[in-house]
Amino acid sequence: MLKIEKLVKAYGDKLVLHGIDLEIKPGEIYGFIGKNGAGKTTTIKCVMGLLDYDQGNIFINGMDTKKDPLACKQISAYIPDNPRLYEFLTGAEYINFVADIYGVSEEDRMDRTLRLAKVFDLTGDLGSKISSYSHGMKQKLAIIAALVHDPKLLILDEPFVGLDPTATHFLKELFQEMVANGAAIFFSTHVLEVAQNLCHKIAIIKDGKIVKEGVTKDVIQDSSLENIFLELMGYDH
Numbered sequence: 658m659l660k661i662e663k664l665v666k667a668y669g670d671k672l673v674l675h676g677i678d679l680e681i682k683p684g685e686i687y688g689f690i691g692k693n694g695a696g697k698t699t700t701i702k703c704v705m706g707l708l709d710y711d712q713g714n715i716f717i718n719g720m721d722t723k724k725d726p727l728a729c730k731q732i733s734a735y736i737p738d739n740p741r742l743y744e745f746l747t748g749a750e751y752i753n754f755v756a757d758i759y760g761v762s763e764e765d766r767m768d769r770t771l772r773l774a775k776v777f778d779l780t781g782d783l784g785s786k787i788s789s790y791s792h793g794m795k796q797k798l799a800i801i802a803a804l805v806h807d808p809k810l811l812i813l814d815e816p817f818v819g820l821d822p823t824a825t826h827f828l829k830e831l832f833q834e835m836v837a838n839g840a841a842i843f844f845s846t847h848v849l850e851v852a853q854n855l856c857h858k859i860a861i862i863k864d865g866k867i868v869k870e871g872v873t874k875d876v877i878q879d880s881s882l883e884n885i886f887l888e889l890m891g892y893d894h
């Protein structure tokens with residue numbers, strides 16, 4: 658569903674990604690782990706076409722993201738760590754705006770919105786202006802809007818930060834339901850317990866290079882993700 662080949666990216670003369678290779682298949686929840694500044698957001702933004710890159714190829718469902726950007730966007734969704742929403746709209750207006758962009762039918766958008774708003778306990782707030790929402794409510798709205806076109810590839814930057822425990826629980830359940838239906842999910846996180854328990858596969862990035870990658874239980878073996886991570890970062894523990 659997502660294939661990244663030898664991705665190289667520099668900001669000016671600062672080389673940040675040194676040839677990233679990753680493959681995420683349908684049905685997989687894939688965790689992306691690394692220290693602050695390792696290159697996670699840069700990788701994700703290159704995938705989503707928000708940043709240009711210097712070398713390499715990115716394919717979504719077999720389509721080159723540079724050659725077929727619209728077709729790639731049509732089947733994918735991205736939720737940044739700090740989603741910027743149109744604060745002057747109500748939650749419902751925002752979801753409709755996004756649904757219009759993706760050409761989602763009235764029936765589908767209604768079904769999905771009602772179901773997801775119920776899951777995230779946001780139904781009673783959809784008529785209120787986004788400017789009145791808390792940080793977590795904005796995050797929930799961003800998730801609902803991102804899922805309104807039923808994406809096959811969902812990419813999230815730090816999705817669990819700022820969500821309450823109930824919303825965190827339901828988001829994990831939603832991930833599992835989506836991949837059971839053939840979607841693929843790729844997300845960055847600093848919460849290693851979540852990655853260890855939720856992700857089928859994990860990639861650890863250090864200084865713009867993937868230093869460990871594979872099926873979570875093979876990466877961890879009889880240790881913990883935290884221990885493996887600390888070892889790879891060069892810390893004694």
Ligand SMILES: Nc1ncnc2c1ncn2[C@@H]1O[C@H](COP(=O)(O)OP(=O)(O)OP(=O)(O)O)[C@@H](O)[C@H]1O
Nearest residue numbers: 668669671673691692693694695696697698699700
């Ligand atoms: N717009 C930019 N201009 C110049 N350098 C940048 C820019 N954005 C990011 N960088 C640099 O690129 C490197 C990777 O940053 P990136 O945001 O991808 O890291 P990250 O792994 O997502 O970090 P975090 O966990 O803190 O979110 C860092 O050294 C950062 O300083």
